[in-house]
Amino acid sequence: MDPYRELGVGYSTVRRPDPRIARAVWAALGDARSVLNVGAGAGSYEPADRAVLAVEPSAVMVRQRGSGAAPVVRGAAEALPVRGGFDAAMALLTVHHWRDLAAGLAELRRVSRRQVVLTWDVEVMARQWMIAEYFPQVAERERGLATLDAVVAGFGGAAEVRPVEVPWDCSDGFLAAYWRRPEAYLDERVRAGMSGIARLPPEVAAAGMARLAGDLRSGAWHRRHGGLLGREQLDVGYRLVVAS
Incomplete structure (x- = not known):
């Protein structure tokens, strides 16, 4: 079943690449001229100055690729439909959706000389306040999925881990992108691009949103977290894992 049949609708409008994060990803690719983008x-x-082939299992997501996007083939990370020979393979905010993390990482190593996750x-x-105070269920579920330690272990334990700080005005609406813009989480269209929240039971999501809305109205959120409003960027946990 395609998990993005519902979650992915309108995805491209709220998940627009942020140029500062793009620079970090492209730097991690090193001198790679050919790149396989998995998931x-x-x-x-996707860097425009390199030869990129995309692999994506979801028809909903494939239909949202722009006219300038790289060519794409349908396929899953655990059984990549390519022979290999790529300078690099990248997998960005996708490994938590894979059914078999170890198999997917092994496939990345099979098809490329450098891996960027x-x-x-x-x-x-x-x-992070949004998880700790309003959606602790997200962390509880993620601990059972593709953890950072598991990704590093999948590359033999020798991978480099690079923190990726998130700018306050990040244009890519992933889960913790709005750490300085709490009102954004109240927008259902914004939350639809965050699988961590979108896949919670509706009653759990609604309760968390009600608490956040109440704290914003009362000023409680600003009393607890007003110090964040002076920050330009923040480490909220995102990491680039680079292996070769």
């Missing part, structure tokens, strides 16, 4: 979604962060440290993200 490519709508095509975010953007994921998150669950324990760091669990301390």
